[in-house]
Amino acid sequence: MNTATAETTAPVSPPAAGSEAAPDSASASDPVLPASASVSGSVPVPAPGPLAAPAASAVPEAPVRVTVVVGSDREGRFGPVVADWLLERIAERDDFAVEVVDVAAASLPTALSHDPSPSVAAALAKVSPALDAADAFVVLTPEYNHSFPAGLKNLIDRHFTEWRAKPVALVSYGGISGGLRAAEHLRQVFAELHAVTVRDTVSFHGAAGAFDPGGRPRDPAGPSAAATAMLDQLAWWARALREAKERRPYAG
Numbered sequence: 001m002n003t004a005t006a007e008t009t010a011p012v013s014p015p016a017a018g019s020e021a022a023p024d025s026a027s028a029s030d031p032v033l034p035a036s037a038s039v040s041g042s043v044p045v046p047a048p049g050p051l052a053a054p055a056a057s058a059v060p061e062a063p064v065r066v067t068v069v070v071g072s073d074r075e076g077r078f079g080p081v082v083a084d085w086l087l088e089r090i091a092e093r094d095d096f097a098v099e100v101v102d103v104a105a106a107s108l109p110t111a112l113s114h115d116p117s118p119s120v121a122a123a124l125a126k127v128s129p130a131l132d133a134a135d136a137f138v139v140l141t142p143e144y145n146h147s148f149p150a151g152l153k154n155l156i157d158r159h160f161t162e163w164r165a166k167p168v169a170l171v172s173y174g175g176i177s178g179g180l181r182a183a184e185h186l187r188q189v190f191a192e193l194h195a196v197t198v199r200d201t202v203s204f205h206g207a208a209g210a211f212d213p214g215g216r217p218r219d220p221a222g223p224s225a226a227a228t229a230m231l232d233q234l235a236w237w238a239r240a241l242r243e244a245k246e247r248r249p250y251a252g
């Protein structure tokens with residue numbers, strides 16, 4: 001499968017572990033960060049006029065509720081740089097209302113239980129509603145040893161209906177591979193959860209070197225175009241599935 005990649009090769013020193021240079025939108029203790037990231041808001045309704053369209057078509061479509069999952073929880077991680085860049089791309093559009101779930105702030109133990117302790121239940125209560133309410137997801141993943149991080153898998157495994165019959169877009173980054181193997185592994189996982197991954201992705205190889213110290217891609221045209229294609233597909237799938245589910249329950 002072809003993948004719309006945003007690969008750049010500009011060499012640069014990666015930010016030091018834990019560097020403040022990397023804008024860290026995910027450092028807050030709350031794992032769900034709606035306010036600063038939200039692009040929700042009123043969509044302008046065209047004023048009626050002599051040539052106004054029939055009322056039904058003048059009703060604006062509700063924005064797609066997208067939850068961005070930041071999949072890295074490594075100390076000194078680079079992930080927030082990629083996340084902030086992506087959130088800017090989403091904020092440029094008027095078709096998404098965004099929330100962020102950060103695996104690093106979720107504090108979920110890896111030992112699963114059907115009867116979670118009060119502390120685990122409290123931790124889940126901070127993230128599960130943002131997954132449940134989403135029409136669509138963008139999952140950001142680095143690549144660790146040819147796959148995605150354990151913390152991300154833990155968050156995924158702790159939810160089921162929250163993913164079901166929803167589209168997932170994948171943004172990956174890493175060393176030489178750009179996280180592409182991690183992204184392809186995630187396609188298999190999300191298929192098991194009845195989620196659909198969209199075709200196009202955004203991928204940064206040599207990620208730390210692909211961004212300048214201000215967190216901007218050194219060669220932004222490719223990544224921006226890839227993000228546009230990916231987000232267009234995500235919005236299409238989200239609306240298509242939302243409408244389909246309004247007509248009949250998902251069969252799975």
Ligand SMILES: Cc1cc2nc3c(=O)[nH]c(=O)nc-3n(C[C@H](O)[C@H](O)[C@H](O)COP(=O)(O)O)c2cc1C
Binds near residue numbers: 077078142175176
């Ligand atoms: C344990 C570990 C394993 C890694 N394995 C790979 C790999 O298999 N392929 C790759 O391209 N990059 C690999 N990398 C590089 C990371 O993908 C890269 O450093 C990325 O920025 C990590 O994301 P993070 O900083 O948000 O955790 C690895 C890094 C770590 C820490």
